Amino acid sequence: MITIQQIQERSIALRDNRTFEMLVVGVIILSALLIGAKTYPIPSAVTQIILWLDVGITFLFLFEIIVRFIAEPNKKRFFHNGWNVFDTLVVVVSLIPIDNSDMALVGRLVRVFRVLRMVSIIPELRTLLNSLVRALPQLGYVVLLMFIIFYIYAAVGATFFAEINPVLWGDISISLLTLFRVMTFEDWTDVMYETMAVYPLSWSYYLTFIFFTAFAFLNMVIGIVVNVLEDEHAKERAEKAEEDGSATLNELRDEIQELKALIINLKK
Template structure:
């Protein structure tokens, strides 16, 4: 019986059906934000929500039945369990906010689609490298903020009046939001201020951000290599098994 359930839940059609339920449920949760849609189709949307939740609970129960003790060893099973558990909590009284957390079910698409799982796994693998780059970026922001406060605080106090304001302003410039307006205001007094801002933008946007992208891409490549090596190892084991089965029982 357990093997039959395993075959069903691991089949491609079953996975496609779960993905379809996730997409339908996510769309229904989005439509629920419309007052007009709720007035006309509220009962149908609630029905879709309950049916989808029931499907997710049955799927998790089937996985728990098949995997037993191994169920909690898989981080994706834990993730799915938390998402479904939040949806099962009563949305009344002080827990009304949990009703809006039902949209977290859309995140189950990450665990249901293998390619998305690989991307998330690669991002988690890249966390140490990303943390180093974030520290470098924070250091650059701090140094530039101190320089900007000392040099331009009296010229543009709204942007560089103190260290906290300068940090926020430079973060805004790093994202490319209105940096030219800030630069021109400072350049009315210090025409050469463009050197400071251009250097800051080049360092942050084109160096640090590209380093971040490089670390993530490198982690994704490593993830692909690990998957390929795992597949090759499994193929090698299968070949050994086939070779052993082909050999005569009495062969040396």
Template sequence: MVRARVGELVESNRFQMFVIGVIVVNAITLGAETSTVLQVESGPLLTTIDHLALAIFAFELAARLYASGWRFFKDPWNVFDFVVVAIALIPTAGPLSVLRSLRILRALRLVAMVPSMRRVVAALVRSVPGLLSLSGLLVLLVHVGGVIASNLFGDTGDPRFSGLGPTLLTLFQITTGGGWSDVLRDLMNQKPFAWIFFLVYLVVGSFTVLNLFIAVVCSAMQEEITVPAPRSASHDDLLLREVRALREEVRAIRQNA
């Protein structure tokens, strides 16, 4: 019954909102610590708030682990919370001082606490296979375009097309839509028909392939919205304990009768 009550506490809306508030305050505090002025004026206060937030996170994680038992680790979001808090508990003295910068990862716990954010992340994970295929297609497109552009514009003396490496970097920049008009105008002084290559490359690369990336992500998000999210292991464990407690009460009533 103690575990059941602890589980009810950590799963309650008020407790969840309290933890979300602590995460937001802690994220603001970590950002304020990067300011030299604020560090001089309120350094001890910021450190106290940071330690207090870490203590609350450790208590909340321990309570959830106690309520759910080893089933706690069946939920990937619980594992994520555990890793983030565990990293924050590691001493940051000596060679481990680099871990101090990883404290900001605690702000990412907000993703695990807010269901709408979790759905967005789940949709991104669902879209990874499609994004990998499109990334391969984009790499192939840039490589083919780089070889063609090197042969077409390598003799112009433009350092952006002086070899395959600079050409690939230039085409990747063009794919993102950055400064392609300046590159085109510079080339057209010596290659009047350079616009043909750029027109074909922009239509295939920027307008088609990059929009396919957006389409894959949108499709995954649509699937995530239509498919109901599975219940967490802690929620199932709480229901199971409540059913067992109810059975014990019914059995006790029958014995007394």
């Protein structure tokens, strides 16, 4: 008779098995390929095969979620993890037969989001995403400062260049779009040479704007993300060291208990 403890131990072993993890990653990639295949005109027979494969993938995801839930020592904390909640919602919605109903679009969108399960499966991707989320508050101030620079330059551009080319500089909103084109280096020299024909020194307007946005602010964003990523790695190393220390301490306690029991038996 298999006990609950044995089921949990087997679930933990399966969850931590590298082959099983790679199998789930491969199925996620297959799911993404099937989503792409549905966008092409394909024969009805192939469509039926894709539908059956999609059902199989959904049930495999359900099995994987159940394994992770059983392997969790504290079941109440399983849904405290946002990724576990996301994975469960995606799988549950995928199980609902809504392909031939008014909610078919929702079902297709949910299947698209199944590709994001790659992030919840691979720890390195989770670390990258967590670092990006943690960097958002700091990035917000950089984005705000960038918007101020954009707005100032757009106002100047609309004031001086509107008569030269109303399509690019007609008002401040259009000027903002033009400056975004300049910042991404999309044929920005054509825009610059057009205004230089009237204002020969207007090159300084574009070069200073590119320096502030494409160089200075971009490096600031990269620096913030890298700094947060290093903090995240340091945090993971500290947690791992703490877990290893706890495991070593538990082993020492077990050995002490065994020695005590042995001494007691010898005295008897």
